[in-house]
Amino acid sequence: MVLRRVIVFAMFGCVVLLTHAAQGQDATAYAQRGNESFGKGQYDSAIREYTEAIRLDPSFAIAYCNRGSAWKCKGEFEAAIRDCTDAIRLDPSNAQVYYNRGSDWLTIGNFDNAIRDFTEAIRLDPKYTDAYFDRGAAWYSEEAYDNAIRDFTEVIRLDPQSADAYSGRGAIWSEKGEHDNAIRDLNEAIRLNPRYSIAYSNRGVAWRSKNDYDKALRDYGEAIRLDPKNADACNNVAWLYATCPQARYRDGKKAVEYAAKACELYRGNPVRLGVLAAAYAEAGDFESAIKWQQVFIGDCQLRNQSMAAAEYRLALYRARKPYREYPIPDALKQRLRVPIVARVQ
Numbered sequence: 001m002v003l004r005r006v007i008v009f010a011m012f013g014c015v016v017l018l019t020h021a022a023q024g025q026d027a028t029a030y031a032q033r034g035n036e037s038f039g040k041g042q043y044d045s046a047i048r049e050y051t052e053a054i055r056l057d058p059s060f061a062i063a064y065c066n067r068g069s070a071w072k073c074k075g076e077f078e079a080a081i082r083d084c085t086d087a088i089r090l091d092p093s094n095a096q097v098y099y100n101r102g103s104d105w106l107t108i109g110n111f112d113n114a115i116r117d118f119t120e121a122i123r124l125d126p127k128y129t130d131a132y133f134d135r136g137a138a139w140y141s142e143e144a145y146d147n148a149i150r151d152f153t154e155v156i157r158l159d160p161q162s163a164d165a166y167s168g169r170g171a172i173w174s175e176k177g178e179h180d181n182a183i184r185d186l187n188e189a190i191r192l193n194p195r196y197s198i199a200y201s202n203r204g205v206a207w208r209s210k211n212d213y214d215k216a217l218r219d220y221g222e223a224i225r226l227d228p229k230n231a232d233a234c235n236n237v238a239w240l241y242a243t244c245p246q247a248r249y250r251d252g253k254k255a256v257e258y259a260a261k262a263c264e265l266y267r268g269n270p271v272r273l274g275v276l277a278a279a280y281a282e283a284g285d286f287e288s289a290i291k292w293q294q295v296f297i298g299d300c301q302l303r304n305q306s307m308a309a310a311e312y313r314l315a316l317y318r319a320r321k322p323y324r325e326y327p328i329p330d331a332l333k334q335r336l337r338v339p340i341v342a343r344v345q
Contacts, residue, residue, distance in 0.1 A: 027057035031066065038070055046070040061090035065097045072104055080104045095124035099131050106138055114138040129158045133165060140172055148172050163193035167202055174206045182206040197227035201236055208240055213249045216240060231266035234258045235275050242278040243325040252283030270299035274310060281313075281322040289317040 034049030050067035053060055068083030084101035091097065102117030118135035121128050136151030152169035155162055170185030186203035189196055204219030217240065223233035238258035241251045259279040263272045277293035280286070293314045297307070313323045 027053045027060055027063070030056065031060065031063045034063070034066060034070070038066065038073075041073075043070045043073045047074075059090055061087045061094065061097070064090065065094070065100060068100060068104070072100075072107070077104050077108050093124060095121040095128055095131070098124065099128065099134070102131070102138075103134060106134055106141075109141075111138045111142050115142075127158055129155050129162070129165075132158070133162075133168065136168060136172075140168075140175075143175075145172050145176050161192060163189040163196055163199065166192065167196065167199040170199070170206070171202045174202065174209060177209075179206045179209050195226050197223045197230045197233065200226065201230060201233035204233070204236055208236075211245075213240065213244055213246060217249070229265055231262045231269075231272070234262040234265065235272055238262060238279050239275050239325075242275070242282040243323050245324050245326060250282060252279065255279035255282050256285075270296055273299070274313070277317065278313065278323050281317050286317050286320045289322075290314065293317055 030049045030053035034046045034053065037043070037046035037049060047067055047070045050063045050070065053063040054067070057063070064083045064087040068080040068087065071077070071080040071083060081101055081104045084097055084104065087094070087097045088101065098117045098121040102114045102121060105111070105114035105117060115135055115138045118131045118138065121131040122135070125131070132151045132155045136148045136155070139145070139148035139151060149169055149172050152165045152172065155165035156169070159165065166185045166189035170182045170189060173179070173182035173185060183203060183206050186199050186206065189199040190203070193199070200219045200223035204216040204223065207213075207219060208216040217237065220233050220237040220240070223230050224237070227233070235258070238255045240249060241255035241258065244250050256276070256279040259272065259276040263276055266272055273292045274296040277289045277291075277296060280292065281289035293310065297310050297314065300306075300310070316323050
């Protein structure tokens with residue numbers, strides 16, 4: 001499941017910069033030029049302009065914050081966090097800066113810090129929908145699904161036209177096994193945005209969980225038609241072709257094709273390799289299945305349930321058996337003392 005959406009980095013507008021009591025107008029002028037460069041995607045230039053504004057006025061909190069956004073766009077998250085921290089030190093009442101730093105923490109996977117910063121942003125601005133949304137995404141990543149649902153529900157209350165929030169909440173309902181609720185939310189997301197590829201992909205997962213494989217394949221296909229670079233949709237359709245309990249839906253060749261495409265589109269995400277391994281197993285290439293499953297296990301930071309499922313699939317491949325999306329054997333459940341079902345995380 002995915003909760004991904006496009007994050008628009010907030011640049012503080014000219015009004016904020018012009019009202020800043022800078023030490024002379026030079027600092028403000030450099031910051032304005034930084035904003036102009038940022039808007040053109042010229043992040044190195046923006047950083048130089050913001051840096052000069054800070055040199056002229058070390059108390060210029062907005063310049064620190066905006067330079068942090070430019071660092072983030074370059075993938076320099078530690079520098080972005082440092083600048084946001086300086087901005088907070090200078091102006092601890094600015095909800096936007098807490099949100100920006102929370103977004104940085106979320107991007108690098110520090111969910112506890114992200115939640116703390118989003119919570120402070122919400123305290124400062126109780127109608128801050130982006131902070132609720134991204135805190136919900138952080139709760140989701142921590143598997144605190146009830147908390148995540150509350151945050152997405154608040155986004156919907158504040159902004160009933162948010163297709164992102166309906167899609168996000170729908171994904172969480174699916175994780176909780178409440179697939180009818182998931183489909184209702186995802187239907188609404190698609191109604192609000194008929195070209196929402198991620199919502200189609202997430203609804204396909206819900207249909208798959210209800211064993212309605214025809215509808216799942218239709219939704220995955222529509223997701224890929226709308227966005228051929230949707231790695232999650234490619235990943236999901238590969239998983240269905242590789243592991244569906246009903247033989248008439250399985251197709252090892254197509255599974256490998258879509259799984260390889262997902263890996264190509266989303267390099268650096270080892271989760272895709274677990275699907276690729278399952279695809280190779282369905283295609284009868286167990287050497288490749290074992291190879292990629294071992295890489296998947298080695299590269300992913302898996303929790304107890306996910307690790308057990310991954311090791312179970314690896315044992316099947318070593319026995320030259322493909323994986324089917326059935327419940328894990330009772331003996332394994334008893335060893336872990338938790339009711340689990342093998343699935344891609």
